[in-house]
Amino acid sequence: MGVITAKAGLCVVIPCSFTTPDGFIPKRDDFDIIFHINRYKVPSEFLGRVLLLDPDVSQGNCSIMINDLTTSDSGSYQLRVNGFYRGMSDGVTFSSKTILSVKAKISLFHLNRPSLMIPPLTEGQQATLTCTAPGLCSPSPPIITWMWRGKGEMEANITGNTTASFKTENLTAVTQRHSSILTFNSSAKHHDTNLTCKVSYTSDITTEETVTLKVNCDITNGTGTPTISGKSTIKQDESLNLTCTVDSFPLSVIIWSKRGLNKTLNNETKYGTSTLVIHNVTKQHSGQYFCYANHLNKTLEQDINITVISKYAIFLGYYMNL
Ligand SMILES: *[C@@H]1O[C@H](CO)[C@@H](O)[C@H](O)[C@H]1NC(C)=O
Ligand SMILES: *[C@@H]1O[C@H](CO)[C@@H](O)[C@H](O)[C@H]1NC(C)=O
Ligand SMILES: *[C@@H]1O[C@H](CO)[C@@H](O)[C@H](O)[C@H]1NC(C)=O
Ligand SMILES: *[C@@H]1O[C@H](CO)[C@@H](O)[C@H](O)[C@H]1NC(C)=O
Numbered sequence: 053m054g055v056i057t058a059k060a061g062l063c064v065v066i067p068c069s070f071t072t073p074d075g076f077i078p079k080r081d082d083f084d085i086i087f088h089i090n091r092y093k094v095p096s097e098f099l100g101r102v103l104l105l106d107p108d109v110s111q112g113n114c115s116i117m118i119n120d121l122t123t124s125d126s127g128s129y130q131l132r133v134n135g136f137y138r139g140m141s142d143g144v145t146f147s148s149k150t151i152l153s154v155k156a157k158i159s160l161f162h163l164n165r166p167s168l169m170i171p172p173l174t175e176g177q178q179a180t181l182t183c184t185a186p187g188l189c190s191p192s193p194p195i196i197t198w199m200w201r202g203k204g205e206m207e208a209n210i211t212g213n214t215t216a217s218f219k220t221e222n223l224t225a226v227t228q229r230h231s232s233i234l235t236f237n238s239s240a241k242h243h244d245t246n247l248t249c250k251v252s253y254t255s256d257i258t259t260e261e262t263v264t265l266k267v268n269c270d271i272t273n274g275t276g277t278p279t280i281s282g283k284s285t286i287k288q289d290e291s292l293n294l295t296c297t298v299d300s301f302p303l304s305v306i307i308w309s310k311r312g313l314n315k316t317l318n319n320e321t322k323y324g325t326s327t328l329v330i331h332n333v334t335k336q337h338s339g340q341y342f343c344y345a346n347h348l349n350k351t352l353e354q355d356i357n358i359t360v361i362s363k364y365a366i367f368l369g370y371y372m373n374l
């Protein structure tokens with residue numbers, strides 16, 4: 053007893069098993085029939101669409117697969133076993149039922165999405181990405197295409213130094229897994245771009261999955277220079293407020309320090325961006341401040357020269373100009 057929901061155009065496996073008394077000999081011939089309680093004369097619609105997964109019925113496995121589902125396949129399915137028992141023709145109708153519900157409309161929201169396997173990507177290294185089509189029993193192999201959308205670009209098919217290969221694995225006699233394997237050399241330009249794998253069973257049954265690629269970059273090749281923002285001239289008793297930001301993937305560890313100071317200025321570990329705030333600054337806070345970005349064992353630095361001026365400087369200047 054159970055309810056199975058499936059999508060029109062694809063296929064479904066109805067799991068089933070049974071036991072019969074010792075000495076009961078099932079008749080092979082009767083096993084291809086499906087009993088559909090709303091329609092007694094079933095076979096013509098189901099002919100060629102139904103497969104018994106384990107042809108050896110003596111194992112008690114009566115799982116079936118129905119291909120090319122249509123909404124009229126919805127209904128209640130039940131098993132009857134005919135055979136011989138103690139020399140007599142006999143049969144058992146099993147009371148457990150499987151309710152099949154076939155949904156008419158196939159859309160991105162109803163069809164399962166492909167699964168995408170993306171390994172960690174590193175700039176300059178070859179990457180192998182796998183897109184596996186959902187559904188294990190599509191009537192014919194789907195078409196799998198890859199699309200890539202760069203920053204501010206239109207969606208385009210993957211071109212350039214890439215190769216995609218189609219792979220089919222036989223899982224059982226009737227179920228297959230279809231996948232496409234894309235190989236390309238990842239570069240910094242792929243970072244934060246969207247890669248889409250589209251699986252088309254027929255022109256109107258398609259499903260796709262999109263991932264945003266993250267490429268481990270090498271910050272020392274110019275992509276990840278730290279930038280410092282904030283005022284470099286500060287009046288006494290006001291606040292020093294500097295922010296250091298490094299655009300990298302994965303995020304860099306940001307550390308603040310000052311020339312002549314044998315320690316870091318920030319207490320906690322900050323990733324990607326770190327703000328240094330010192331309240332009520334004095335002249336002693338003047339000096340050269342450093343922001344260090346630590347990324348995959350490489351370090352980049354940026355500095356800023358801070359000048360703390362007297363809060364009376366403007367007032368004094370006024371007198372001096374007299
Ligand atoms: C019946 O056979 C199918 C196909 O070989 C298999 O996938 C399924 O697990 C089997 N079911 C049982 C209950 O053994
Ligand atoms: C990808 O880069 C590797 C070296 O990292 C190189 O050997 C290979 O030829 C490149 N592949 C393509 C398709 O450019
Ligand atoms: C990638 O997809 C995400 C989510 O759909 C979207 O917010 C982002 O703008 C896309 N990026 C590009 C470069 O198209
Ligand atoms: C991608 O390639 C497919 C098949 O080669 C083609 O039908 C489709 O129009 C292409 N799409 C783009 C955006 O170039």
Ligand SMILES: *[C@@H]1O[C@H](CO)[C@@H](O)[C@H](O)[C@H]1NC(C)=O
Pocket residue numbers: 212213
């Ligand atoms: C393709 O790879 C070759 C070497 O493998 C390289 O010379 C060429 O620039 C690459 N083309 C693109 C578009 O990346």
Ligand SMILES: *[C@@H]1O[C@H](CO)[C@@H](O)[C@H](O)[C@H]1NC(C)=O
Pocket residue numbers: 220221222225
């Ligand atoms: C998978 O099965 C099909 C027929 O069902 C056969 O033609 C094909 O060679 C099989 N592939 C593998 C890898 O076994």
Ligand SMILES: *[C@@H]1O[C@H](CO)[C@@H](O)[C@H](O)[C@H]1NC(C)=O
Pocket residue numbers: 291293294329
């Ligand atoms: C530091 O400057 C940033 C940006 O100007 C501001 O959002 C933040 O509130 C400032 N912090 C302090 C403690 O003044």
Ligand SMILES: *[C@@H]1O[C@H](CO)[C@@H](O)[C@H](O)[C@H]1NC(C)=O
Pocket residue numbers: 314
């Ligand atoms: C920094 O301080 C540590 C211990 O506090 C000391 O071992 C080290 O020699 C100092 N380095 C410099 C350059 O003063």
Ligand SMILES: *[C@@H]1O[C@H](CO)[C@@H](O)[C@H](O)[C@H]1NC(C)=O
Pocket residue numbers: 319
């Ligand atoms: C540094 O961290 C310690 C303990 O985590 C905390 O007690 C202290 O207040 C922190 N100092 C600053 C300047 O944030």
Ligand SMILES: *[C@@H]1O[C@H](CO)[C@@H](O)[C@H](O)[C@H]1NC(C)=O
Pocket residue numbers: 331332
């Ligand atoms: C800064 O100075 C003001 C008054 O001069 C004082 O009220 C405040 O507590 C000081 N702030 C800090 C963080 O020392």
Ligand SMILES: *[C@@H]1O[C@H](CO)[C@@H](O)[C@H](O)[C@H]1NC(C)=O
Pocket residue numbers: 348349
């Ligand atoms: C960082 O350096 C350590 C020790 O030298 C090494 O084990 C580790 O693999 C390096 N990590 C990266 C990302 O290069």
Ligand SMILES: *[C@@H]1O[C@H](CO)[C@@H](O)[C@H](O)[C@H]1NC(C)=O
Pocket residue numbers: 340355356357
């Ligand atoms: C800060 O001053 C030092 C010398 O005092 C100089 O070497 C450095 O380039 C200056 N930094 C900036 C960002 O101007």
